[in-house]
Amino acid sequence: MTDMAPHGGSKAANKRVKFIIGGAVIAVAILYLIFTATQSTASYFLTVEELYGKGSSIYDRNVRVSGKVVGESVDFNSRELILHFEIAGESGETVPVFFNGPKPDQMRHDAEAIIQGTYDGNQFTAQELLLKCPSRYEESGFTEEKVEAVR
Amino acid sequence: MANVGYVALLLALVLSIYAAIAALVGARRQMPALVLSARNAALAVTGLLTLAVIVLEYLLISGDFRTLYVAEVSNRAMPIFFKMTALWGSQAGSLLFWSWLMSLFGGAVLLRKWGNMRTLMPYVIVVTQFTLAFFVSLISGVWTLLAGPLGSLGVTGTAELLADMATINPFHQLGFTPADGNGLNPLLRHWGMIIHPPMLYLGFVGFVIPYAFAIAALATRQTGDLWIRTTRRWTLIAWLFLSMGLLLGAWWAYGVLGWGGYWAWDPVENAALMPWLAGTAFLHSVMIQERRGMFKVWNMVLIILTYSLVIFGTFLTRSGVISSVHTFAQSGIGPLFLGFISVMFTASVVLLFDRLDCLKSENELDSMLSREAIFLLQNLLFLAILFVTFWGTIFPVVSELVAGQKAIVGPPFFNQVNGPLFAALVVLMGVALLMPWRRASRQKLARLLLWPTVAGLAVTVILFALGIRKFAILPGTETHVLPVSLFYGIATFAAVITLLEFWRGMRARHRSTGKSYPSALWTLFGRNRRRYGGYLIHIGVIMIALGVIGTQFFQVETQRNLAVGESLTITSPLTGEYSLMYKGLESLPAPEDVNRTGATLAVSRGGRDIGQMNPTHDFFIPQQQPMTIPAMRYSLIEDLYVIVAGWEDGGATATFKAYVNPLVNWLWIGGLVFILGTAVAAWPDPAEDRRHALAGAPGRVVPA
Numbered sequence: 034m035t036d037m038a039p040h041g042g043s044k045a046a047n048k049r050v051k052f053i054i055g056g057a058v059i060a061v062a063i064l065y066l067i068f069t070a071t072q073s074t075a076s077y078f079l080t081v082e083e084l085y086g087k088g089s090s091i092y093d094r095n096v097r098v099s100g101k102v103v104g105e106s107v108d109f110n111s112r113e114l115i116l117h118f119e120i121a122g123e124s125g126e127t128v129p130v131f132f133n134g135p136k137p138d139q140m141r142h143d144a145e146a147i148i149q150g151t152y153d154g155n156q157f158t159a160q161e162l163l164l165k166c167p168s169r170y171e172e173s174g175f176t177e178e179k180v181e182a183v184r
Numbered sequence: 185m186a187n188v189g190y191v192a193l194l195l196a197l198v199l200s201i202y203a204a205i206a207a208l209v210g211a212r213r214q215m216p217a218l219v220l221s222a223r224n225a226a227l228a229v230t231g232l233l234t235l236a237v238i239v240l241e242y243l244l245i246s247g248d249f250r251t252l253y254v255a256e257v258s259n260r261a262m263p264i265f266f267k268m269t270a271l272w273g274s275q276a277g278s279l280l281f282w283s284w285l286m287s288l289f290g291g292a293v294l295l296r297k298w299g300n301m302r303t304l305m306p307y308v309i310v311v312t313q314f315t316l317a318f319f320v321s322l323i324s325g326v327w328t329l330l331a332g333p334l335g336s337l338g339v340t341g342t343a344e345l346l347a348d349m350a351t352i353n354p355f356h357q358l359g360f361t362p363a364d365g366n367g368l369n370p371l372l373r374h375w376g377m378i379i380h381p382p383m384l385y386l387g388f389v390g391f392v393i394p395y396a397f398a399i400a401a402l403a404t405r406q407t408g409d410l411w412i413r414t415t416r417r418w419t420l421i422a423w424l425f426l427s428m429g430l431l432l433g434a435w436w437a438y439g440v441l442g443w444g445g446y447w448a449w450d451p452v453e454n455a456a457l458m459p460w461l462a463g464t465a466f467l468h469s470v471m472i473q474e475r476r477g478m479f480k481v482w483n484m485v486l487i488i489l490t491y492s493l494v495i496f497g498t499f500l501t502r503s504g505v506i507s508s509v510h511t512f513a514q515s516g517i518g519p520l521f522l523g524f525i526s527v528m529f530t531a532s533v534v535l536l537f538d539r540l541d542c543l544k545s546e547n548e549l550d551s552m553l554s555r556e557a558i559f560l561l562q563n564l565l566f567l568a569i570l571f572v573t574f575w576g577t578i579f580p581v582v583s584e585l586v587a588g589q590k591a592i593v594g595p596p597f598f599n600q601v602n603g604p605l606f607a608a609l610v611v612l613m614g615v616a617l618l619m620p621w622r623r624a625s626r627q628k629l630a631r632l633l634l635w636p637t638v639a640g641l642a643v644t645v646i647l648f649a650l651g652i653r654k655f656a657i658l659p660g661t662e663t664h665v666l667p668v669s670l671f672y673g674i675a676t677f678a679a680v681i682t683l684l685e686f687w688r689g690m691r692a693r694h695r696s697t698g699k700s701y702p703s704a705l706w707t708l709f710g711r712n713r714r715r716y717g718g719y720l721i722h723i724g725v726i727m728i729a730l731g732v733i734g735t736q737f738f739q740v741e742t743q744r745n746l747a748v749g750e751s752l753t754i755t756s757p758l759t760g761e762y763s764l765m766y767k768g769l770e771s772l773p774a775p776e777d778v779n780r781t782g783a784t785l786a787v788s789r790g791g792r793d794i795g796q797m798n799p800t801h802d803f804f805i806p807q808q809q810p811m812t813i814p815a816m817r818y819s820l821i822e823d824l825y826v827i828v829a830g831w832e833d834g835g836a837t838a839t840f841k842a843y844v845n846p847l848v849n850w851l852w853i854g855g856l857v858f859i860l861g862t863a864v865a866a867w868p869d870p871a872e873d874r875r876h877a878l879a880g881a882p883g884r885v886v887p888a
Contacts, residue, residue: 048548048549049549051552052549052552052557055552056564059561059564059568060564060568063568063571063572063601063605065660066600066601066604066659066660067571067572067575067601069659069660069661070593070597070600070601070659071575071579071593071597073600073662074593074594074596074597074600075579075583075591075592075593075597076591076592076593076594077589077590077591078580078589078590078591078592079589079590083589097592111745111830111832111837111839112745112837113745114743114744114745114839134743135743135829135830135839135841136830138810138830139810178810179443180829181443183742183743183744
């Protein structure tokens with residue numbers, strides 16, 4: 034764009050440089066924020082097989098794992114709100130899950146579960162459970178049920 | 185009957201394509217008769233889509249379950265009101281509803297604005313009818329025609345997806361007549377959820393109008409502020425509906441979903457927020473063009489972005505690309521949407537580049553300390569929040585494409601990055617009001633800023649001293665060092681400046697006219713609706729900020745399993761300890777397809793009895809779907825919010841989850857003030873219209 038300013042050209046150009054530098058500084062700062070926040074908050078979304086495939090590299094890191102609830106493994110102590118269950122991947126491999134919170138209504142055999150929390154090599158400690166059942170309302174939709182652990 | 189609706193849909197498709205082409209050819213070849221024909225075709229499209237909607241409503245109300253859509257979203261037991269609102273209960277109906285609203289807006293523009301806009305109008309028809317043709321094509325089943333040829337070419341995957349699209353036709357007929365339908369999703373049987381989608385859609389389609397005028401202005405090289413002034417009210421109304429849609433969605437989530445919150449940075453929520461962010465930036469920045477003839481290219485960029493995000497938002501909500509794990513290619517809608525967005529975006533940008541020569545700024549930015557510069561900075565912040573939201577929303581897809589591993593960023597990402605950016609916006613919201621156009625004098629600005637800054641700092645320090653000692657994450661680090669009381673200080677700063685503006689205006693009118701203060705305030709709004717409506721919106725935003733900060737940092741929650749007679753306690757940061765004693769569970773009267781169970785809790789605070797709460801649990805029998813309805817005790821200070829999460833042995837023991845949500849009601853009150861302010865700003869102003877008529881196109885606007 035050409036300079037349309039009625040007054041001195043070099044002064045206006047100088048000013049424009051200032052504005053461009055200012056804008057660039059802001060843009061870089063925001064990109065830096067996005068970058069660091071992505072790094073610190075992103076968590077893997079894994080299948081059971083992928084969880085085992087990652088080995089110790091993801092121990093104690095916040096991850097999400099999806100799998101199907103193994104019905105007979107569900108054990109709930111309602112007084113203490115302690116829930117144990119297993120989820121299975123497509124190959125049938127299972128992960129034992131510990132959750133301190135209420136048992137979701139949809140916690141039944143073969144329900145699709147997405148658990149969020151940490152895996153220590155033996156057991157997955159879930160902070161949040163999300164259960165999905167195929168919706169009757171949208172062909173591609175789900176009804177979801179989310180429960181959080183006691184904090 | 186369904187056939188009538190389907191034929192209307194097909195005719196609407198044919199006529200909208202005709203209207204777009206005829207208007208384009210008519211405008212380029214200077215054939216007014218053809219343009220007139222395009223206009224009539226466009227109006228006919230409105231009529232035909234209205235007919236299609238009436239037919240679908242008839243099918244829903246009469247329970248014609250042979251029609252797949254009717255069987256999917258309604259059943260015999262539903263009251264007639266829900267049958268009617270089932271029009272937007274699912275995919276096919278929503279898209280028809282969207283198209284119909286779009287055609288109403290498009291038609292209204294043609295009826296209202298035809299007179300003085302002869303040159304712009306043909307292109308407005310092109311854009312609105314082309315957009316409409318795309319949406320109608322999705323539900324009219326025409327894309328399935330491509331499935332055969334593509335299949336024989338060996339592109340079987342795409343062919344199958346397109347063939348599946350037959351069922352997105354709202355008039356698709358089943359081969360048999362089911363005895364009853366599925367019924368409407370129980371979660372949607374709430375009036376918040378009934379008006380939320382129409383509001384959102386009205387906001388979405390409303391933004392197509394200013395976009396259409398922007399493209400028309402580019403195409404005809406009439407890039408003065410004519411198109412902006414013409415569409416200002418359309419933009420405000422679109423923005424009002426979108427804002428209401430967002431607020432209602434939040435309110436519904438809080439009151440119905442039972443998770444104690446109102447906003448989760450869910451892709452579907454972000455889908456509606458993103459066009460709102462771009463639209464808000466646009467609304468502000470066009471003021472600079474009206475006033476100073478600057479930022480012309482920028483405004484074009486913003487409206488193109490808003491339109492693209494509207495389509496992208498519809499795509500996100502309707503295709504389920506991101507929200508669900510395994511449904512990337514469930515329907516052919518996704519690829520078609522992406523194709524359409526790419527075409528429109530590319531065409532708009534190419535047109536914009538071609539017309540850069542007629543978008544030269546009439547003025548230079550004089551100083552960093554000017555209202556123009558603050559507006560530019562504010563625009564940058566809105567776009568930054570938009571980009572952050574966009575990045576977080578598409579991150580699962582990006583990470584899968586780039587790293588081959590799906591990863592997601594949750595609410596903490598959005599809060600950490602967007603939180604400070606929103607806080608910076610609130611600061612600017614205050615400062616901008618004190619900034620003069622062109623150039624501010626440092627001394628004067630410092631004097632004006634002094635007391636608001638002192639007030640803001642005082643609030644920060646006093647709250648901190650009173651024990652509000654939470655710290656937020658300092659962006660870019662992982663340490664919690666940012667005192668939350670500072671956010672309240674910032675809100676105070678902006679509030680003091682805005683209220684002082686009201687006070688100064690009121691006092692000046694009181695002195696010059698001798699009117700009482702309340703009537704001076706009233707005439708203040710009457711004299712300059714745009715300005716004071718805008719300030720009122722800002723007050724609403726500050727109230728919303730109080731609620732957001734309160735719930736974000738001071739929400740308390742607890743959950744416990746209780747036997748009858750046992751209590752749980754929860755300590756509010758503001759009002760002391762609540763104790764909730766479980767008294768029992770009982771079955772409650774409910775509609776025949778629902779099992780309703782209610783729990784009774786006796787509530788006391790600081791040892792004093794303050795009443796009972798009854799959280800309920802509905803089980804929808806035909807759908808086998810539970811729904812948890814919270815019980816709430818409202819106050820301006822906080823809500824006590826309780827849900828019953830489950831029970832054993834007929835209610836001998838039950839699990840409860842309780843939340844204290846500090847200041848949450850300021851969110852809803854602020855929302856009302858916000859909406860009121862927008863209505864004031866958008867209200868027709870005869871004096872302003874006269875000024876424009878006198879100023880004439882494309883001259884300067886007389887200072888308001």
